[in-house]
Each structure stands twice: as structure tokens, then as C-alpha cells.
Amino acid sequence: MSTRREFLTVSIVGATGAVLAPRPAGAAPKSMSVVHESSFIKQFDDFFVKQLAPAYEKQTGIKINYEPVSVGSMLTRLTTIVETKSGPEITATGLNWPWLFDPSLVDVTDIATDTGKKLGGWYETVTDAVVINNKWKALPWGNIGQLEVYRTDWFKEAGVTKFPDNWEDLLTAGRLLKKAGHPFGFELGHGFGDNHGWLYPLLWSYGGREVDKDGKTVLLDSSETAAAVDFCRRFYKETMFEDVLGWTDVNNNKAFFGEQISCTNNASSILVVGKRDFPEIAKVTDHALNPNGPKGRYHMLNPQSHAILTHAQDQAAAKAFVRWLYDDKQLSAWLVAGDAYYAPFLHAYDNHPMWNPEPRYIPYKESLKTSRLPGWPGPASHAMSESVAKYVVVDMFAKACRGDSTKDVIATAVGQLKQIYKAK
Amino acid sequence: MAVGPATIARAAPVVGRRASPRRILEREGAFSWIMLAPGVLFLIAFVAYPFFYGIYLSLQERQVAKAGLFVGLANFVTLFHDGVFWQVSRNTFLYTIVTTVLKLLGGLAMALVMNQTFRGRNLARAFLLLPFIVPTILSTIAWMWIFDPTFSVINWTLVHTGAISKGFSWLGNATLAMVAIIIVNTWRGIPFYGITLLAGLQTISPDLYEAAAIDGATVNQRFWHVTLPIIKPILIIVTMFSIIFTFADFQIVYALTHGGPANATQVFVTYAFDLGMSAGQLGMGAAAALTMLPALILLIIGLTFYLRRE
Numbered sequence: 001m002s003t004r005r006e007f008l009t010v011s012i013v014g015a016t017g018a019v020l021a022p023r024p025a026g027a028a029p030k031s032m033s034v035v036h037e038s039s040f041i042k043q044f045d046d047f048f049v050k051q052l053a054p055a056y057e058k059q060t061g062i063k064i065n066y067e068p069v070s071v072g073s074m075l076t077r078l079t080t081i082v083e084t085k086s087g088p089e090i091t092a093t094g095l096n097w098p099w100l101f102d103p104s105l106v107d108v109t110d111i112a113t114d115t116g117k118k119l120g121g122w123y124e125t126v127t128d129a130v131v132i133n134n135k136w137k138a139l140p141w142g143n144i145g146q147l148e149v150y151r152t153d154w155f156k157e158a159g160v161t162k163f164p165d166n167w168e169d170l171l172t173a174g175r176l177l178k179k180a181g182h183p184f185g186f187e188l189g190h191g192f193g194d195n196h197g198w199l200y201p202l203l204w205s206y207g208g209r210e211v212d213k214d215g216k217t218v219l220l221d222s223s224e225t226a227a228a229v230d231f232c233r234r235f236y237k238e239t240m241f242e243d244v245l246g247w248t249d250v251n252n253n254k255a256f257f258g259e260q261i262s263c264t265n266n267a268s269s270i271l272v273v274g275k276r277d278f279p280e281i282a283k284v285t286d287h288a289l290n291p292n293g294p295k296g297r298y299h300m301l302n303p304q305s306h307a308i309l310t311h312a313q314d315q316a317a318a319k320a321f322v323r324w325l326y327d328d329k330q331l332s333a334w335l336v337a338g339d340a341y342y343a344p345f346l347h348a349y350d351n352h353p354m355w356n357p358e359p360r361y362i363p364y365k366e367s368l369k370t371s372r373l374p375g376w377p378g379p380a381s382h383a384m385s386e387s388v389a390k391y392v393v394v395d396m397f398a399k400a401c402r403g404d405s406t407k408d409v410i411a412t413a414v415g416q417l418k419q420i421y422k423a424k
Numbered sequence: 425m426a427v428g429p430a431t432i433a434r435a436a437p438v439v440g441r442r443a444s445p446r447r448i449l450e451r452e453g454a455f456s457w458i459m460l461a462p463g464v465l466f467l468i469a470f471v472a473y474p475f476f477y478g479i480y481l482s483l484q485e486r487q488v489a490k491a492g493l494f495v496g497l498a499n500f501v502t503l504f505h506d507g508v509f510w511q512v513s514r515n516t517f518l519y520t521i522v523t524t525v526l527k528l529l530g531g532l533a534m535a536l537v538m539n540q541t542f543r544g545r546n547l548a549r550a551f552l553l554l555p556f557i558v559p560t561i562l563s564t565i566a567w568m569w570i571f572d573p574t575f576s577v578i579n580w581t582l583v584h585t586g587a588i589s590k591g592f593s594w595l596g597n598a599t600l601a602m603v604a605i606i607i608v609n610t611w612r613g614i615p616f617y618g619i620t621l622l623a624g625l626q627t628i629s630p631d632l633y634e635a636a637a638i639d640g641a642t643v644n645q646r647f648w649h650v651t652l653p654i655i656k657p658i659l660i661i662v663t664m665f666s667i668i669f670t671f672a673d674f675q676i677v678y679a680l681t682h683g684g685p686a687n688a689t690q691v692f693v694t695y696a697f698d699l700g701m702s703a704g705q706l707g708m709g710a711a712a713a714l715t716m717l718p719a720l721i722l723l724i725i726g727l728t729f730y731l732r733r734e
Contacts, residue, residue: 076701082489083706100704104489189595190684243573245685246595251572258574382487382704389702390508391687398686402598412507419506
């Protein structure tokens with residue numbers, strides 16, 4: 001009995017001591033951590049771990065840990081970090097996340113300004129995502145674009161030698177390909193990227209808008225939106241099959257490599273995986289910009305950026321690392337390792353050697369000028385994220401495709417948007 | 425006068441004696457609390473605190489990374505005016521009720537079969553537990569392939585046996601998507617019922633069956649008048665637990681359909697997750713999750729009353 005109680009006493013005292021032990025204050029950090037969503041390009045992650053982090057440690061003595069998070073769960077991880085004010089000092093962000101986490105992110109305007117001056121200036125489109133109240137809250141390293149991915153051999157067999165330039169022509173091509181046993185497959189389900197990636201651009205290209213620039217006036221109920229919905233219904237019925245209504249992001253990739261579909265909307269990861277695992281399919285795979293609509297051509301903006309969290313004990317050290325990372329010497333080599341998966345927002349990289357090995361990726365660079373955040377032209381906001389999380393636009397199109405009337409699906413979506421944007 | 429054992433065991437406190445840690449540990453009451461403390465602290469930290477924090481959040485307009493603003497029941501009012509929320513409610517009840525009935529019937533059948541004596545019984549019992557043992561997310565990924573239009577083994581079998589001419593769109597059709605998640609949940613949950621009910625069946629004395637047989641009871645009559653009344657308490661408890669687990673099921677729906685197509689399979693938990701984590705609306709997300717509470721409280725009250733009566 002005595003031994004047991006002595007053990008208990010010692011354990012409690014020991015544990016308490018460990019918790020309350022003093023830590024050195026004001027010391028330079030021995031290490032810092034960077035949290036990232038795992039890249040589809042393994043070499044991109046490897047380059048950081050094997051080249052960049054050791055190089056920085058050699059220069060400064062600060063060890064940089066790289067914490068990869070599985071694809072699709074980065075937002076959850078970042079929410080946890082911000083809410084608990086603990087964990088990595090530097091984080092990767094996407095879409096409009098700098099707006100969501102604005103109070104928890106350090107102002108990096110000085111680094112952005114210097115980097116812009118040195119590297120030809122930033123693309124204007126990206127500022128919508130990372131500049132908040134005139135302060136840069138994140139530094140973009142590249143966009144993960146969503147473009148058309150198609151089978152050149154099947155298109156040629158159907159008599160389509162050049163990828164169609166507008167939606168109506170793509171519909172015509174799709175009819176021919178479906179008839180030939182090669183339907184299209186565009187995601188209309190609840191994935192996290194490949195659905196928004198073509199449905200928002202489709203809406204915009206017909207002139208439809210969720211909300212006005214003021215972020216309060218809901219504009220969705222318009223003849224332009226109705227035209228986009230009507231087109232989508234025809235596009236689905238005449239070129240696709242029912243499963244796409246339930247697809248998440250993995251399905252179109254599987255269907256493409258299962259040779260079930262001839263065209264989809266995706267990031268360049270399809271070609272990357274194709275070259276590695278399906279070389280015969282990769283040879284007959286190509287990319288194209290999203291088609292033009294009556295009101296223009298649009299793409300999805302998904303800037304991958306680095307931000308520094310305010311809970312970092314030594315923000316100056318974190319900024320010094322990020323400044324070093326965005327120096328041409330490091331950034332340029334890292335982007336090359338990324339195999340052009342990330343289209344950089346710095347004009348100095350418009351003709352970077354990273355684009356040379358694989359010209360089929362070039363449309364991803366060309367898409368930057370016409371890329372917008374979901375919810376555009378409304379400002380990035382929590383409401384914008386809520387609309388995306390509730391799949392308002394995706395479900396509007398999906399319901400029309402399953403047979404609901406255009407009027408009904410728009411009315412439902414408008415009701416949701418009015419509640420989300422607190423509009424009257 | 426009768427003297428209780430506690431009175432004998434516990435010495436009267438001596439005035440003026442100092443309470444040292446050793447003396448405190450010598451007292452059974454104090455020692456018991458120290459032994460209980462880890463469990464209690466665990467429950468407070470991981471059950472009570474999140475629960476009450478969830479209630480606190482649900483009463484606020486609380487966006488991620490920002491301070492909350494107390495709004496009372498406004499989040500609940502907003503949800504009640506949200507058409508998707510009512511669709512989510514219907515989906516959750518349908519999903520829970522259908523899967524519970526199927527699991528109950530399947531689990532009972534499984535237990536009755538496993539209670540018989542036959543060669544390879546132990547091996548069969550071990551195999552039947554597999555759905556429950558395999559991590560949900562892994563088995564759900566396997567089901568994704570089973571329901572995949574191109575690779576579906578179900579479609580392949582049905583088409584090649586001539587039962588249908590074209591494969592079903594399991595996850596693209598709203599009705600079939602709900603059927604799909606019900607199938608997966610039922611498949612995964614049946615062993616829980618089966619093993620628990622089997623434990624109950626094994627407590628039934630063979631004498632009762634012999635007596636019933638001598639009285640001329642048929643197999644059906646023995647089931648209804650001997651087996652069922654004896655395992656009824658276990659049946660009710662396991663059903664209650666199953667309802668609670670199914671009501672709060674996340675992994676199957678999230679991995680298989682993510683609530684699609686067009687919210688046809690969206691349930692409370694996945695909707696709350698999307699609101700809280702994807703939209704950053706922590707208050708609204710907490711409110712959506714808490715709307716499950718009334719139904720679950722009724723269940724717990726029902727369970728408590730039943731157990732007391734028994």
C-alpha cells in the first residue's frame with residue numbers, strides 16, 4: 001500500500017514540476033514549423049525538406065520543420081491552430097483564407113513589397129485574396145488552376161481537332177464524343193475543388209454573379225444566371241451521365257484514368273499522375289483554358305500562399321525565414337521542383353524555365369489574368385466561405401441537372417445567399 | 425443499536441492532529457477520489473468541456489479567429505429558416521431509423537445463427553466481426569469502389585447476370601445515394617448488435633428451452649416467449665446506443681458522398697462540420713450540432729426510465 005501511494009505522490013509531483021518548469025525567455029527560436037497541405041507533386045515537398053530546410057538551418061542555426069497535412073484537410077488544421085493559438089508559426093493558405101484568419105495573421109506587406117520590386121511585380125488578381133485593408137496578410141507562391149483536361153485522341157476521332165473556344169462549341173463536341181462512347185465528366189457533387197472550379201467560371205462567363213461589389217446586394221436572380229443554368233442542364237444531359245451529380249474530387253481523376261470520360265475540369269495533377277502511372281494516357285492528354293461565354297472567359301483563383309501566425313513567439317524570426325524563402329534563389333528552385341503545378345503570381349516568372357519542360361502546363365499560367373475568387377465580384381469574406389461551404393452555386397446547377405426548374409433552383413439559391421450575406 | 429461497517433472502519437477525527445498528505449491518502453474516501461480523478465478529469469476535459477463550450481458557442485455569432493458576439497438563440501432561428509437544415513433533419517432521421525431497424529433485424533438474425541452449434545463457428549464469429557473492426561474510413565473507401573460506376577462489383581454482377589441492362593448510379597442519384605450510405609452503415613453496425621445479443625443469448629438456460637419444448641412450444645413460440653423476453657433489456661440498450669451512434673455518424677457520409685448530391689445525404693454532423701470548419705462559422709456550426717440534442721435527450725431519458733424500471 002505504501003509503495004503504491006509513494007508512486008502516486010512522486011508521479012503527481014513530477015508531472016506538476018514538468019508543467020511548471022521555467023522556460024528561457026527571449027531566446028532565439030531553435031526551430032520553427034511550417035504547415036502545408038501535402039502537394040500532389042512529391043518533389044515539391046521533398047525539395048523543402050531535403051534542400052530548403054537544411055540550407056536555412058546551415059545559415060542560421062534554426063531548424064525548420066515541415067508539417068504536411070492531407071489534401072482537403074488543411075482548412076480544418078488551420079482552424080485548430082488559430083483557435084488554440086498553438087502549433088506551427090508559418091502556415092500555407094488557399095482561396096480566401098487570409099480573410100478568414102485575418103486577425104491571427106501577421107502583416108507581411110514589407111516582404112510583399114520588396115519581393116514584388118525584385119521579381120517584376122505581382123499579378124493584380126491575387127491581391128483580392130491576400131491584401132486586407134491595404135495590408136498583405138499572406139505571400140502567394142502560386143495558383144492551383146482548374147482548367148479543361150481532355151483526350152486529344154478521342155477528340156480527333158470525333159472530328160474535333162482543336163479544343164473548342166466557347167461553351168456552345170464544347171457542348172457540340174461533347175455530343176459527338178458521348179455518341180462515340182466517350183462522355184464528358186464534370187463534377188457536380190460535394191467535392192472541395194473540382195466542382196467550384198468550373199461552375200463559378202461558367203456562371204461568370206454567362207454574366208451571372210452571386211453578389212455585388214458591396215458584398216451585400218445579391219445579384220444571382222438574373223437572366224444571365226438563368227442562361228448559365230439552362231446551358232449547364234443541356235451540357236450535363238447531352239454530354240455526361242448521372243454519376244457526376246454525386247462525384248467528389250477523386251472521381252473525375254479515377255474516371256479519366258479508367259478511360260470512362262474524355263474531358264473534365266481539373267488541376268494539372270491529372271497529367272502529373274498520368275505521366276507517372278498511366279504514360280499511354282498521358283501522351284494523349286492535354287489542357288485548355290475554360291471556354292468563353294457570352295460575357296467572357298473565367299477561371300478559379302486558388303492562390304497558395306504563406307502566412308505568419310500571430311502566436312509565433314518570434315515573429316521577426318518567422319518573417320526572416322519567409323523573406324529568405326521568397327528570395328529568387330530559393331523560390332525559383334522550389335517552383336521548378338513543383339513541376340509547374342503552381343503558377344506563380346510574380347511577373348518575373350512569366351517566362352521562367354519552369355514552363356519549358358512541359359508546354360501543356362502553359363494554359364495554367366495564361367489563366368491567371370482571368371482568375372477570380374468564388375463570390376467575385378463581392379469582396380472576400382466569411383459570407384463568401386459560407387456560400388462555398390454550403391455549395392450554394394454547385395447545388396443550384398446540380399439540382400437543375402437532375403431536373404428541377406431553372407426558376408426554382410435560382411430562387412432556392414437566392415434565399416440561401418440572402419441569409420448568408422444578411423441581405424434583404 | 426446496530427452499528428454500520430462504515431462507523432467501525434472510520435476513526436473519529438482527533439482534534440489537533442494535522443492532516444498530512446499521507447494521512448489524507450490513508451482515508452478510503454480520499455483515496456477513492458484520487459483513483460477516480462483521472463477518469464473524471466478525462467470526462468470533464470473531453471466530454472463535459474466541449475459540450476458546454478459548444479452550448480456557449482451556439483449562443484454567439486462567432487467566426488473563426490474572431491471574438492464572439494452574444495446573439496442568444498439567433499443561430500437556431502437562422503437554422504430553422506434554412507431549407508437545407510430541414511432537409512438535413514429529414515435525412516438524419518431517415519438514415520437513423522432505417523439503419524437501426526436493419527441493424528436490429530440483421531444483428532438478431534446473426535446472433536441466433538451464431539448461437540447454434542456448427543463446425544467453424546468460432547471462425548465465422550471472428551469473420552463476422554470484421555466490419556466492426558476495420559477502421560470506418562478504410563472500409564468506406566472500399567465501398568466507394570463498390571459503388572463506383574466504372575468499377576462497381578454490384579453493377580458488374582447485376583449487368584452480367586442480366587438482371588439490369590445498365591448499372592445504377594449509386595452515388596449520383598439522390599435516392600440511391602441515401603440507400604448507399606444506409607447499406608454501409610448497416611453493414612458496419614450489424615456485428616455490434618450481433619455480438620452483444622449473442623452474449624445475451626448465451627445467458628439463457630437450455631432448461632427453459634427444454635421445458636418449453638416439453639410443453640409443445642414450436643420454434644417460433646420458443647423465440648417469442650422465451651428468447652425475446654430474456655434478451656429484451658439488452659436489445660433495448662443496444663438499440664439506444666446504436667441510435668445515438670448513428671445519429672452522430674460522420675465518417676461514412678463524409679467519405680462517401682460529403683452530403684451530396686445536392687444535400688441528398690447531408691446529415692446533422694456533416695452539415696455542422698461544413699458550417700463550422702469550412703465556412704468558419706463556429707457559432708452556427710455548434711448550433712447545428714446541438715439541434716441533435718433534444719432527440720438524443722429523449723432517448724437517454726427513455727433509457728434511464730427503462731433501466732430504473734427493470
